[in-house]
Amino acid sequence: MGMTMTQKILADHAGLESVTEGQLINAKLDLMLSNDITAPVAIRELEKAGVTSVFDANRVVFVNDHFVPNKDIKAAQQAKTVRDFANKHNVEAFYDTGTMGIEHCLLPEQGLAVPGDCIIGADSHTCTYGALGAFATGVGSTDLAFGIATGMAWFKVPSAIKINLTGELTGYASGKDLILHLIGMIGVDGARYKSLEFAGDNLSSLSMDDRLTIANMAIEAGAKNGIFPVDSVTRNYCEGRIKRPMQVFEADSDAVYEQTYTIDLGSLRPTVAFPHLPENTRTIDEIPAGSVEIQQSVIGSCTNGRLSDLRIAAQLMKGKKVAKNVRCIVFPGTQQIYLDALREGLIEIFIEAGAAVSTPTCGPCLGGHMGILAEGERAVSTTNRNFVGRMGHKDSEVYLASPAVAAASAVAGYIANPEEIGGEK
């Protein structure tokens, strides 16, 4: 019986010829990631267990990104715990204020996540690196601690859902609209415990930024991981960037998929997920203009904080003003993206439009800091979750959308079709 791409990577890292769905395996880890929220709990577990050394400091990455720049004294203590541990154990891949980025923007950019890798991260959006053709999945702090101590993790080999992509994106439709559409179709537990395997003859039309956005939200369908084949887009992205050699795995032609869905990229429209689940999707054409007024528009995050995201937002906001009574917050994903956006003049466009531009942080996305919602307020956001209380008060609302929709909405003051602000694209 053939194996999926995910199963091939897991078999290789478990030192096995083949694996089958449901099999429990012990796999070697290439990379282990955690942040200022999850690392302190892992460090506490390591200390409790009396572990005094790191299995391989070169495979460990710490990013202080959630509550930084430190939002309060307790957050500062947590960031310090991570900093002290990284320094004590000579973890070179430690990123702090000034060099950091939002972890899932930063690791691909810095070439730390490599095609063919087996990666765990104590952050649910670790599945982002599937865009590169790696197996990457989110875990809790204890699994991470075990990985730091031993370099290994146990996995149950997942079954798979294949997403066959045809055609090309048109107009303002983006990778974000594809993943929101897919979650709307299969539901927030539609891929629970499974791998989402993206495939198609014409994948080269999907940029790496789009793929990173798509893989990022695989967890929002409950998936263990999302994964893209390695192609010319992957190779171009990785060239001169990756820190270790890549390994290319391909699904067998007779690999078994529980289900296969085909999505025509050309049919996708800008899509919005209404509160309070990412599966509550509607296309922009189903939302009457002016029907959903907003008080905040958030553009950024590990889902949509990359340069192409900022470019499309700036294109729509250029020469326009953020609507009265709307706060628009733009937060680039990494220091490098921030610098690139500055040099391209994007930051100037945002500031002249009346938007606030923030240092990279996960803050607003999870209701941490830098953009919290009051009771009854609504935000359109390019982030990944719209659960009750996600961005602030339990009676606030988050509408998930692409950077184009968030930028158009910031200008309009309500959830708006980008065509209304920027004309047809």
Place this chain on the structure above:
Amino acid sequence: MTVSGMVHKYGDNVDTDVIIPARYLNESSPAHLAAHCMEDIDAAFASNVKQGDIIAAGANFGCGSSREHAPLAIKAAGVSCVIADSFARIFYRNAINIALPILECPEAARGISAGDEVSVDFDSGIITNITKNEQYTAQPFPAFIQDIINRGGLMA
């Protein structure tokens, strides 16, 4: 091992953001997490919950963030077991890793109501609803997972 307690009942897709909102993740002490557990969907939970109580819920319990603070908060609040129609995968692993017993049992998730007295036998997987005089059977944990829970967690 057997536990018993009063049930707190919730619906589908209880996410880790409502189990413990991120605004409280600037520290991770069990007492702090327990004090804010379930705050955004059940403000009275932290003050009502008693040692040994049980949570029963619908599908996809614990979806969303990987924060281990979520099962830690539930455990620190005194909950002895979570029974659900199904669990999100990261939460499932995390609960086992920190020794919070959880059981997948759609039949129990449907049959149990808020306030019911329920007992759970982890060796057999039998869930007894004392209030309604009903029994439901869940798949018991395999030995290696029982062992992790009995030890007090993966790193214990």
